Amino acid sequence: MIEIAGLPAHILLIHAVVVLAPIAGLAAIVFAAVPRWRGQLAWPLGVLSLGLVPLSLLTAQAGEQLEETRPASALIREHAEQGDVLKAVSVVFFVVVAAALIAGYDPIGRHFSFLGRLRTNPAVRMTLLVLAAVAGAFFIYQSIITGHSGAASVWAR
Template sequence: MVLAQDLTTVDGLPLHPLVVHAVVVLLPLAAVTATMIALRPAWRRRFGWPVLALTVLGVAAVPVAMFSGDQLNMATGGANPLVQEHSGLASVLLPLAIAFGVAVLVLVLAGRATDREPDPTDSRARVWRLVGVGAAVLTVALAVGTAVQVVRTGHTGSSAVWEGRVPTNNS
């Protein structure tokens, strides 16, 4: 069992709510920008590497958020069913985010390889073009899935924290 003194904190605040904001901001931003570069090769040529870096940062924040969330859950007793649902959704988010990151990497690398082929009729250029198209389709699909899962996970997490604490108009 994690004790309160074992909880990772930043200036006295638990790490989890701080890192979660990195996930909630970076992954949807990466999803939007990755979709843009997947749909417009000229944008991929110019912004591919920065979008990949943004994606890597967003993906890397997910396991840190999961680790710090597990610590926080254990330090607070771990009995809240909403936290359990939140944790389950985060467990789905991690492999989805990793797949999204890999798709963006393949998109950028295949695009670079396609751009470097001097003869577009060459069989090597056709293969890279096909890989690039496949990566673009996969990137868009995984971007949507990742963004949706971030919203679902974040919503259950905020519900676990705020349910019963904020007065509603019905009360």
């Protein structure tokens, strides 16, 4: 089992995911909705969404190792299922955010000039920005649901 300072790593890593995922989701929504803030949000959003992928995967791996040391219960199984969904959502969120950054923020998009008209098409840009906002909202939702099921599996009697 992965441990940090003698504690199961999952217990420590999950706090980073539970805090950073809603921040990233909110940033994606604001990036999509407020054009004048895109310049300030682009790089932090890109770095945060990229960083959450390995963090989510590592947290889930540590959780699976912790699960093996605990008695099985319906609450733990539910939390593990929600964690599997959160892993997938973090990857999809990153892909959608990367596409929205390329289409919606010109200093990043210029490096992808090979995409030509696809990148500069207003309908494509708007679609990707809407998808980024929806992905951000779902990332917030899934992180809350996963965190709640984890807390319930620990604290419920």
